[in-house]
Amino acid sequence: MTTSKFYNAIFAAGITLILACLMIGVKLDTSGTQLAIKGASAAQWTWIGGGIALVFLSQLFSGQIDSLFKSIPKPNITTMLPEEKKMATLKPWLIAGLIVIMVIWPFMVSRGSVDLATLTLIYIMLGLGLNIVVGLAGLLDLGFVAFYAVGAYTYALLSEYFGLSFWVCLPISAGAAALFGFVLGFPVLRLRGDYLAIVTLGFGEIIRILLNNWTNVTGGPSGISGIAKPTLFGLEFTRKAKGGEDAMTFHEYFNLDYSSSYKVIFLYLIAVLLVIFVIYLINRLMRMPIGRAWEALREDEIACRSLGLNKTAIKLSAFTIGASTAGFAGAFFSARQGFISPESFIFIESAIILAIVVLGGMGSQVGIILAAIIMTILPELAREFSEYRMLLFGLLMVLMMRWRPEGLIPMKRPQLELKQ
Amino acid sequence: MLQINNVNTHYGPIQALHDVSINIEEGEIVTLIGANGAGKTTLMMTICGDPQASSGTVTFCGEEINKLNTPDIMRKGLAIVPEGRRVFSGMTVEENLFMGSYFRSKEEAQKTAAHVLELFPRLEERYKQRAGTMSGGEQQMLAIGRALMSKPRLLLLDEPSLGLAPIIIQQIFDIIQKLRDEGVTIFLVEQNANQALRIADRGYVLENGRVIKTDSGANLLTDEAVQQAYLGG
Numbered sequence: 001m002t003t004s005k006f007y008n009a010i011f012a013a014g015i016t017l018i019l020a021c022l023m024i025g026v027k028l029d030t031s032g033t034q035l036a037i038k039g040a041s042a043a044q045w046t047w048i049g050g051g052i053a054l055v056f057l058s059q060l061f062s063g064q065i066d067s068l069f070k071s072i073p074k075p076n077i078t079t080m081l082p083e084e085k086k087m088a089t090l091k092p093w094l095i096a097g098l099i100v101i102m103v104i105w106p107f108m109v110s111r112g113s114v115d116l117a118t119l120t121l122i123y124i125m126l127g128l129g130l131n132i133v134v135g136l137a138g139l140l141d142l143g144f145v146a147f148y149a150v151g152a153y154t155y156a157l158l159s160e161y162f163g164l165s166f167w168v169c170l171p172i173s174a175g176a177a178a179l180f181g182f183v184l185g186f187p188v189l190r191l192r193g194d195y196l197a198i199v200t201l202g203f204g205e206i207i208r209i210l211l212n213n214w215t216n217v218t219g220g221p222s223g224i225s226g227i228a229k230p231t232l233f234g235l236e237f238t239r240k241a242k243g244g245e246d247a248m249t250f251h252e253y254f255n256l257d258y259s260s261s262y263k264v265i266f267l268y269l270i271a272v273l274l275v276i277f278v279i280y281l282i283n284r285l286m287r288m289p290i291g292r293a294w295e296a297l298r299e300d301e302i303a304c305r306s307l308g309l310n311k312t313a314i315k316l317s318a319f320t321i322g323a324s325t326a327g328f329a330g331a332f333f334s335a336r337q338g339f340i341s342p343e344s345f346i347f348i349e350s351a352i353i354l355a356i357v358v359l360g361g362m363g364s365q366v367g368i369i370l371a372a373i374i375m376t377i378l379p380e381l382a383r384e385f386s387e388y389r390m391l392l393f394g395l396l397m398v399l400m401m402r403w404r405p406e407g408l409i410p411m412k413r414p415q416l417e418l419k420q
Numbered sequence: 421m422l423q424i425n426n427v428n429t430h431y432g433p434i435q436a437l438h439d440v441s442i443n444i445e446e447g448e449i450v451t452l453i454g455a456n457g458a459g460k461t462t463l464m465m466t467i468c469g470d471p472q473a474s475s476g477t478v479t480f481c482g483e484e485i486n487k488l489n490t491p492d493i494m495r496k497g498l499a500i501v502p503e504g505r506r507v508f509s510g511m512t513v514e515e516n517l518f519m520g521s522y523f524r525s526k527e528e529a530q531k532t533a534a535h536v537l538e539l540f541p542r543l544e545e546r547y548k549q550r551a552g553t554m555s556g557g558e559q560q561m562l563a564i565g566r567a568l569m570s571k572p573r574l575l576l577l578d579e580p581s582l583g584l585a586p587i588i589i590q591q592i593f594d595i596i597q598k599l600r601d602e603g604v605t606i607f608l609v610e611q612n613a614n615q616a617l618r619i620a621d622r623g624y625v626l627e628n629g630r631v632i633k634t635d636s637g638a639n640l641l642t643d644e645a646v647q648q649a650y651l652g653g
Contacts (some may be wrong), residue, residue, distance in 0.1 A: 122555045296519050299508035307520055308494030
């Protein structure tokens with residue numbers, strides 16, 4: 001037991017040594033026109049040595065560390081919440097209060113915060129969409145960003161070529177993404193688990209590469225710029241109206257001084273509206289028989305079939321509805337950015353959305369909202385650490401999974417404690 | 421009620437069932453016994469349309485069902501309790517039951533649920549508990565209860581005694597008889613030949629994908645060949 005631990009620790013320390021030497025120990029430096037290999041400074045070597053010692057010791061004493069972790073009391077979030085009955089009466093008030101705060105809040109904080117909040121809201125939408133596919137129906141999808149891309153490009157292209165407005169394109173984008181979800185659903189119906197993950201991963205890449213190479217329509221890697229921003233019943237948020245003679249801008253109509261923060265706040269409010277709509281819709285769906293059927297399919301496919309449920313229809317509906325949510329988010333994303341390129345839809349985006357779903361607790365909406373907030377705000381807060389930002393981000397994810405493996409707020413199921 | 425006529429079933433090139441013919445009349449308990457790999461479960465699955473019979477017909481209440489898809493067959497008024505229980509372990513007993521009545525109205529489902537809970541008082545005690553946390557016997561009761569929620573006229577049971585304690589098996593078989601008295605026709609596939617033949621009106625013996633013997637349950641129970649092969653001499 002102890003010897004195997006010792007070898008394990010030696011092995012881990014060795015790997016750390018090799019990796020650290022390659023990544024930090026030697027560096028390429030330009031000296032004049034030539035590249036020169038530069039060794040790390042003494043201080044860096046001390047750090048590397050310390051790191052290796054840390055890995056070695058933590059592996060050697062992993063048992064003790066584990067028991068130490070276990071002795072740390074885990075905060076029980078569920079007990080912090082009020083009782084169920086109280087909760088039922090409080091809930092509508094809480095929701096109403098939250099919405100009011102979300103609407104008032106942007107007028108009191110800086111432009112940057114509002115912008116960040118808008119981004120968070122986009123991720124909430126994406127997380128909720130993927131939650132249907134992964135959390136409820138149990139279909140591991142690694143290419144979710146493809147539907148996000150389809151939504152974004154649908155709006156961008158329709159706006160560029162046909163001049164359609166954001167509000168018209170919103171349902172069209174969701175529809176286009178849903179169509180792609182439906183089409184992807186067919187070939188993957190027979191797949192599950194790892195196999196499904198690989199196929200969806202491939203699909204995500206296909207979409208991105210297609211967007212990258214179909215230069216004469218999508219603009220290729222240079223993307224599409226100057227995408228029209230959403231308007232408020234035809235009122236634009238620019239300094240000067242672009243839409244012809246009688247077009248008016250928001251500040252002219254309301255006799256205000258021009259301020260670019262109006263636009264930011266307006267976008268934020270649209271995002272709030274969309275998120276509320278999506279939450280309401282998905283909540284409804286989860287309570288409907290179809291929501292139960294998704295869960296049942298995740299639990300046991302054969303049992304589902306024995307009950308006469310149509311596996312095909314259930315899987316396709318999960319894929320389609322999940323994808324349409326991503327399409328929604330995508331259309332809003334391209335309207336907010338005003339510029340999109342395939343760069344925005346790389347695999348890491350899929351991974352982050354999946355991380356949101358897993359961290360939040362599969363199937364739980366509140367958990368996912370919370371996780372989306374954490375996952376978007378933390379990298380911003382950690383900006384001071386510059387290049388170590390992603391490292392910190394990764395570390396945090398590891399810690400979170402360690403601390404609450406079922407997610408922040410696991411999906412709640414009624415349970416009965418048996419008293420002996 | 422259910423006629424299986426000269427059914428052949430293949431898994432790829434391998435033939436699992438050879439000209440199997442079985443007839444089940446309304447209100448009967450018919451049992452199918454056979455050793456491991458005889459094709460009992462395959463026959464059950466063929467009735468449900470997965471895999472579909474490569475030749476022959478399956479007729480349920482005068483309607484040919486062997487060309488239909490599984491979900492369509494399962495909505496015709498027959499229900500199956502699959503081998504190995506297969507309850508939705510993360511869902512509560514209540515949710516499990518109501519998955520069984522997915523295609524029926526809420527009022528009808530409520531009524532049937534009350535009846536199921538009457539049959540299985542144990543499930544009522546566990547109503548809000550997760551199915552995965554229950555004992556094997558309770559899960560089997562739940563699986564049967566869930567199948568009953570669609571108010572089937574014909575109930576197919578695939579090895580309901582699998583892995584259960586003798587006293588629980590006895591309870592399950594008592595319930596099966598009770599169901600028959602209520603007018604549900606039952607097709608029971610069992611390895612536990614002794615128990616199954618005791619309650620069955622008629623029995624079929626399946627061997628290497630062929631029906632080799634059919635008689636009343638009582639006769640099969642005393643049949644020498646059957647005793648030798650399945651009842652331990």
